[in-house]
Each structure stands twice: as C-alpha cells, then as structure tokens.
Amino acid sequence: MFKILSKKTLVQGKVILIRVDAPYIAKKAKPGQFIILRVNEQGERIPLTIARADTQSGTIDLIFQVVGKTTALLSTKNPGEYIQDLVGPLGRPTHIEKVGKVICVGGGTGVAVLYPITRGYKEAGNYVISIIGARTKGLLILENEMKEISDELYVTTDDGSYGEKGFVTDVLRKTLDNKKDIGLVVAIGPVPMMKYVSLLTKEYGVPTVVSLNSIMVDGTGMCGACRVTVGGKTKFTCVDGPEFDGHQVDFDELEKRLSAYEQEERLSMEKFNCTCG
Numbered sequence: 393m394f395k396i397l398s399k400k401t402l403v404q405g406k407v408i409l410i411r412v413d414a415p416y417i418a419k420k421a422k423p424g425q426f427i428i429l430r431v432n433e434q435g436e437r438i439p440l441t442i443a444r445a446d447t448q449s450g451t452i453d454l455i456f457q458v459v460g461k462t463t464a465l466l467s468t469k470n471p472g473e474y475i476q477d478l479v480g481p482l483g484r485p486t487h488i489e490k491v492g493k494v495i496c497v498g499g500g501t502g503v504a505v506l507y508p509i510t511r512g513y514k515e516a517g518n519y520v521i522s523i524i525g526a527r528t529k530g531l532l533i534l535e536n537e538m539k540e541i542s543d544e545l546y547v548t549t550d551d552g553s554y555g556e557k558g559f560v561t562d563v564l565r566k567t568l569d570n571k572k573d574i575g576l577v578v579a580i581g582p583v584p585m586m587k588y589v590s591l592l593t594k595e596y597g598v599p600t601v602v603s604l605n606s607i608m609v610d611g612t613g614m615c616g617a618c619r620v621t622v623g624g625k626t627k628f629t630c631v632d633g634p635e636f637d638g639h640q641v642d643f644d645e646l647e648k649r650l651s652a653y654e655q656e657e658r659l660s661m662e663k664f665n666c667t668c669g
Contacts, residue, residue, distance in 0.1 A: 393474040415450030427480030455504035491575030499581025528553035565597040590638030600638035
C-alpha cells in the first residue's frame, strides 16, 4: 500500500494533486512516464502520469481530474490514508535532447503531463516556448510552474476570461509564423487539441510529439486495450508510448475508442454519487 502524504486542490472540485510515498518509483521515474493505480481491492486500474518525482524524499506527485468513479473515489482520500496498489514507472520516457527551440503546448490537465517534459527540454539547453490553455481562467493549472521553466509563456482561455481569448492553436500558428527555426513541438491535452495541433504543425513541417491517453488496463502490453494506430500500424500506448509522432496518429480512431464505454462510465459514476450521497 502507498501512503498519501499531502493533498492540494488545483481546481475546486475538479483537479487535485496528491503526493505519494513511493521511493522505488521516484528513483526510476523519468519525464513522460506514468503509473497505474488501484484505489482499493475492488477498484479498477487507471493510469496517471507522474507530474513530479523527487528521489531525495522518495515521493511522486500525481495530478488528476475528477471525471469518473475511480478519480472521484481517489479524490476522497486524505493525507495519512493509503492507495491499495501503485505500479510504475511505466511507458517509454520522453526522448529529450537539445534541438534548439521547442514549443510545448498543453491543454487542461494535460499541462500536468507537459510540465516535467518541458522542464527536461529546458534543462537540456533548449529555448522553450510554452503555450497553455483551458476553457476558462478557473481551470488553468500550473501557470507559475510553467513560467519558471519557460523562456516564453503564453496563456489562452476559450472564453477570454484570462490571457488571450481563443485556442492554443491560435497562438501556435502565430508563433510558427514569427519563428522559422522551431525544432520540435510537444502537445499534450484533450484528443481534439492534439489532433488540431498536429494538423497545424504538419502544414509547417515541424516534427510533433503527442502523449496519448487511450484506455488502459494492465500497462504491460498484454491486454491490448490501449491499442492505437500510428502510421497505419497497431501500437500499444503502454509499452510503445505513451508518446508518438503526432503526424502519424489516427486521432479519429482514438476518439471513438475513448468513447466506447461512456454509458457504463456514466452509470458507474451515478451509482457512486448515490452511495456517497
């Protein structure tokens, strides 16, 4: 079992950060990797990206959005309580190297996944331009943290309540128009956002990496639940990813697969709310 050491609400009722005592995972974790946890013995297995790993304290930070039964259940846990199972680090770490100028684009809770990757590119000596966005100001996370590790930071909100009104792709297009020497774009967030970022960067011929959030069960490549199509070939997000060439990903297929259990997930959440209420 894994002890929760601290808990912080980033977005009221929606996005939560917990710090967990996991020294062996913290020792091995690298940017881009994730864990799979089970809240209790009867719980399902869900993947969460490691937002931060501290080898000295032996802790990892997990940031999650309350969207279904398992994340809702996890949100009820408080410091001093335990998570039943936690396995990791899983997945391939981000391939970080000095490429010159890197644009890191994050949407919603995808910024939590983007943060350690952005830090890695900055520490590798790259000039980092970060673009983060959310539907409204109250849903933005890690703005100050991203600012500290970026040479330039741009913020967008769909409703214009903060930063620049519009989508991250609007700022991305302006940046690509103004800077002709971008070596790489990293995009992490909702599937539609990653899809349109990839379509845009393809126009400019800029290599683009995305981190996929496909349905996952075992995390070791055996169940096949996380399969995605990349470059016309089947890949498993848990062992071949989670990062892939955004210009090669079949995003339409991914969206369909992610919606396969919407009804079951909704019923499960309704039952959980009735039980807790």
